Amino acid sequence: MAVKNYILVCGGTACESSKATEIFNSLKEEAEAQGVIDDVQIVKTGCFGFCEKGPIVKILPEEAFYVEVVPEDAKEIISESIVKGRMVERLLYVDDTQEQKDEFDVEDIKFYQKQVRIVLRNCGFIDPEKIDEYIAREGYAALEKVLFDMKPDDVINELKESGLRGRGGAGFPTWMKWNFTKGADNDQKYIVCNADEGDPGAYMDRSTLEGDPHSVLEAMAIAGYAVGADTGVIYIRAEYPLAIERLEIAIKQARDYGLLGKDILGSGFDFDFEIRLGAGAFVCGEETALLRSIEGNRGMPTPKPPFPAVEGLWGKPTVINNVETWANIPMIILKGGEWFRGIGTERSSGTKVFALTGKINNSGLVEVPMGTTLREIVYDIGGGIKDDKAFKAVQTGGPSGGVLTKDFLDTPIDFDQLTAVGSMMGSGGMIVMDEDDCIVDVAKFYQEFCVEESCGKCAPCRIGTRKLYDILNKISKGKGTHQDLENMKTIGTAMKKAALCGLGQTAPNPILSSLKFFEDEYLEHVDDKICKAGKCKDLVRFEIDADKCIGCTVCARKCPVGCISGERKHPHVIDQDQCVKCGECYAACKFGAITKS
Amino acid sequence: MSCADCGNIAKEAREIVAEVGSEPEKVIPLLQEIQNRHGYLSQELVEAVAEEIKLPVSRLYGVATFYSQFRFEPIGKNLIKVCKGTACHVAGAEKVYSIISEKLGIEEGETTDDQLFTLESVACLGCCSLAPVVMINDSIYGKLNPAKMGKILKEYADGK
Ligand SMILES: Cc1cc2nc3c(=O)[nH]c(=O)nc-3n(C[C@H](O)[C@H](O)[C@H](O)COP(=O)(O)O)c2cc1C
Ligand code: SF4
Ligand code: SF4
Ligand code: SF4
Ligand code: FES
Ligand code: FES
Numbered sequence: 236m237a238v239k240n241y242i243l244v245c246g247g248t249a250c251e252s253s254k255a256t257e258i259f260n261s262l263k264e265e266a267e268a269q270g271v272i273d274d275v276q277i278v279k280t281g282c283f284g285f286c287e288k289g290p291i292v293k294i295l296p297e298e299a300f301y302v303e304v305v306p307e308d309a310k311e312i313i314s315e316s317i318v319k320g321r322m323v324e325r326l327l328y329v330d331d332t333q334e335q336k337d338e339f340d341v342e343d344i345k346f347y348q349k350q351v352r353i354v355l356r357n358c359g360f361i362d363p364e365k366i367d368e369y370i371a372r373e374g375y376a377a378l379e380k381v382l383f384d385m386k387p388d389d390v391i392n393e394l395k396e397s398g399l400r401g402r403g404g405a406g407f408p409t410w411m412k413w414n415f416t417k418g419a420d421n422d423q424k425y426i427v428c429n430a431d432e433g434d435p436g437a438y439m440d441r442s443t444l445e446g447d448p449h450s451v452l453e454a455m456a457i458a459g460y461a462v463g464a465d466t467g468v469i470y471i472r473a474e475y476p477l478a479i480e481r482l483e484i485a486i487k488q489a490r491d492y493g494l495l496g497k498d499i500l501g502s503g504f505d506f507d508f509e510i511r512l513g514a515g516a517f518v519c520g521e522e523t524a525l526l527r528s529i530e531g532n533r534g535m536p537t538p539k540p541p542f543p544a545v546e547g548l549w550g551k552p553t554v555i556n557n558v559e560t561w562a563n564i565p566m567i568i569l570k571g572g573e574w575f576r577g578i579g580t581e582r583s584s585g586t587k588v589f590a591l592t593g594k595i596n597n598s599g600l601v602e603v604p605m606g607t608t609l610r611e612i613v614y615d616i617g618g619g620i621k622d623d624k625a626f627k628a629v630q631t632g633g634p635s636g637g638v639l640t641k642d643f644l645d646t647p648i649d650f651d652q653l654t655a656v657g658s659m660m661g662s663g664g665m666i667v668m669d670e671d672d673c674i675v676d677v678a679k680f681y682q683e684f685c686v687e688e689s690c691g692k693c694a695p696c697r698i699g700t701r702k703l704y705d706i707l708n709k710i711s712k713g714k715g716t717h718q719d720l721e722n723m724k725t726i727g728t729a730m731k732k733a734a735l736c737g738l739g740q741t742a743p744n745p746i747l748s749s750l751k752f753f754e755d756e757y758l759e760h761v762d763d764k765i766c767k768a769g770k771c772k773d774l775v776r777f778e779i780d781a782d783k784c785i786g787c788t789v790c791a792r793k794c795p796v797g798c799i800s801g802e803r804k805h806p807h808v809i810d811q812d813q814c815v816k817c818g819e820c821y822a823a824c825k826f827g828a829i830t831k832s
Numbered sequence: 833m834s835c836a837d838c839g840n841i842a843k844e845a846r847e848i849v850a851e852v853g854s855e856p857e858k859v860i861p862l863l864q865e866i867q868n869r870h871g872y873l874s875q876e877l878v879e880a881v882a883e884e885i886k887l888p889v890s891r892l893y894g895v896a897t898f899y900s901q902f903r904f905e906p907i908g909k910n911l912i913k914v915c916k917g918t919a920c921h922v923a924g925a926e927k928v929y930s931i932i933s934e935k936l937g938i939e940e941g942e943t944t945d946d947q948l949f950t951l952e953s954v955a956c957l958g959c960c961s962l963a964p965v966v967m968i969n970d971s972i973y974g975k976l977n978p979a980k981m982g983k984i985l986k987e988y989a990d991g992k
Binding site for chain 1: 856859900918920927982
């Protein structure tokens with residue numbers, strides 16, 4: 236009997252950590268127990284993007300979209316959705332526009348409406364551990380087309396036509412890199428995938444590799460053909476075990492199918508892979524440092540030129556691209572550069588995947604055409620700010636980027652627009668901040684990160700990041716001066732000019748950009764010694780107003796360090812020496828008896 | 833350390849090298865394999881591997897000290913990694929960290945005297961939508977607050 240239904244269970248990292256595997260197994264057991272195991276195919280896919288509401292289970296062809304599923308729901312999902320063909324109402328996702336629960340398509344969900352999926356085309360649709368499913372969705376057709384119908388120059392021209400720019404941060408035209416490497420005269424060349432994803436708070440590359448590993452393998456083989464390389468190396472963070480496992484499976488399956496290895500599909504072209512695990516150094520995301528790390532050394536950047544395209548891994552010409560850049564390429568080959576160019580803005584074609592996180596209702600992975608505005612991303616897709624708080628800013632570009640304030644909500648997001656307003660695209664982390672976040676605290680957070688991750692090779696970065704951090708630390712303790720603010724600008728500007736690699740050159744960005752847009756907030760810390768958001772601990776103090784406290788004991792029970800004392804029905808007191816300023820008591824008191832100052 | 837151990841260590845070093853390779857470019861994968869097996873880079877084993885691949889020990893340590901992944905002390909029974917990435921930071925990772933540190937009496941990089949817990953931080957665990965996130969051994973705990981974290985710690989302390 237033919238399969239009638241598909242059950243897609245999200246197997247992305249966020250859902251996995253909330254028992255997706257148990258759900259998957261329970262669904263199988265229940266399908267068996269209820270005698271429908273032959274009618275339904277249960278598939279574990281990559282991330283659906285809507286991680287906020289995970290674990291997610293989707294039923295096809297009905298398009299039932301179940302959210303926050305637990306293993307105990309399996310029985311009902313099988314008996315209702317599969318046996319009786321009805322929806323399990325209580326599990327269906329509803330957004331504020333969707334009152335008629337059972338009459339909508341997944342595409343109608345606001346979170347997905349403005350999204351266009353090229354990079355994530357297969358994430359959430361196929362089982363990433365089965366090559367057949369990738370092939371069924373035109374997988375490896377681009378490689379076949381390239382090998383038999385296109386000359387290397389045709390491939391590069393198609394890329395040029397597409398306007399594709401690197402998604403790893405800098406936005407360099409991909410075709411130019413390939414063209415340099417192709418033109419370099421050398422018998423041995425390499426193709427490298429940068430999957431080091433170091434921006435803390437971003438996970439686009441992780442999800443792409445977990446949900447659709449073959450798309451990256453296929454693209455790298457295409458590059459190998461175009462530039463004349465036979466070896467691909469994937470450099471991936473060791474912290475991504477699931478992505479590594481799926482890559483290994485994918486490579487093995489592609490080899491078994493003759494899509495990798497010697498004489499691919501009888502074309503005479505050879506291409507194979509190696510996987511290398513990063514060892515926890517952010518600077519290794521920088522391309523020259525990454526290459527030194529693959530070669531088995533300390534991952535320190537080297538000056539450019541020479542560029543990797545000409546002198547890369549082991550001194551050989553090397554194309555190095557980011558995961559998301561790679562994932563675009565099979566579609567560009569199949570649908571043509573002109574098609575790709577039709578999406579996005581004039582100088583930034585295609586889409587961009589963002590990891591939308593922070594104080595946002597629908598956090599998750601979103602893929603939108605370049606040129607989409609911040610407002611559309613935050614409000615239409617992201618569903619607005621959590622708990623109806625006020626929007627404060629969005630940080631893009633991680634430790635290399637800057638803040639976008641509410642004045643930029645209608646700015647179309649693309650490479651050039653973001654640079655023009657003092658931020659940058661970066662890899663695609665988008666952290667939403669609300670009124671409770673302190674701009675000084677966030678700048679200090681990024682600077683601390685840069686101090687820890689600076690490789691120490693050049694003085695402007697080694698000393699500059701430390702100086703900047705010390706100043707921010709001083710400000711957060713209420714000890715900063717106006718001169719300190721000026722000094723940060725001077726140091727930052729010098730670092731941008733003098734540091735050897737991108738890390739040091741961009742490390743001052745979060746400070747410079749926040750100083751520009753939130754100078755008042757810095758001045759509050761400096762002049763008035765206050766932190767309105769209550770994040771700079773030395774500037775906040777929680778106290779209980781004895782007149783308002785009714786002695787309900789709630790705060791004392793909430794306090795994680797047990798520093799609130801008092802008898803029931805009598806006013807309580809906080810032991811200031813013990814208090815870690817977590818604010819739990821403040822949030823818990825229903826009688827407004829706790830003050831924050 | 834008795835000499836029976838020396839023999840075992842040399843044997844294990846040979847095993848590791850046979851599995852990973854002996855070229856100088858394999859230094860990082862070799863160190864990763866040592867840490868995989870023991871949770872940290874034991875000095876004896878690093879020395880034995882260096883000897884096996886005919887590189888100076890200083891070369892291996894030179895590489896190891898560059899990367900934050902490597903540890904030079906044994907870890908406790910449970911390895912706690914607190915995410916300090918941006919999403920977790922704005923969601924209150926600091927509070928979660930403080931409560932762990934407070935309850936266990938250790939700071940980042942330290943192990944409790946009873947060898948039950950080691951505390952570390954990481955830059956992002958890739959499940960930012962669940963922020964703040966903590967990973968204990970292979971399990972991920974998300975949407976934490978100090979109270980929830982305290983409860984989880986207690987479960988582990990009670991022998992989970
Ligand atoms: C400090 C630093 C960290 C970087 N981290 C990453 C990273 O994690 N992933 C990435 O793809 N590119 C990263 N880059 C950019 C790479 O150097 C390089 O530009 C990129 O891999 C090129 O690929 P693309 O052209 O496809 O973007 C980083 C750059 C710097 C300076
Ligand atoms: S800028 Fe910083 S990370 Fe880059 S080489 Fe200099 S010290 Fe190292
Ligand atoms: S929660 Fe508020 S009212 Fe209750 S004991 Fe604490 S301070 Fe007093
Ligand atoms: S702020 Fe946190 S630590 Fe301080 S008294 Fe309140 S609950 Fe306790
Ligand atoms: S991990 Fe399941 S939706 Fe992202
Ligand atoms: S920032 Fe903590 S999981 Fe990404």
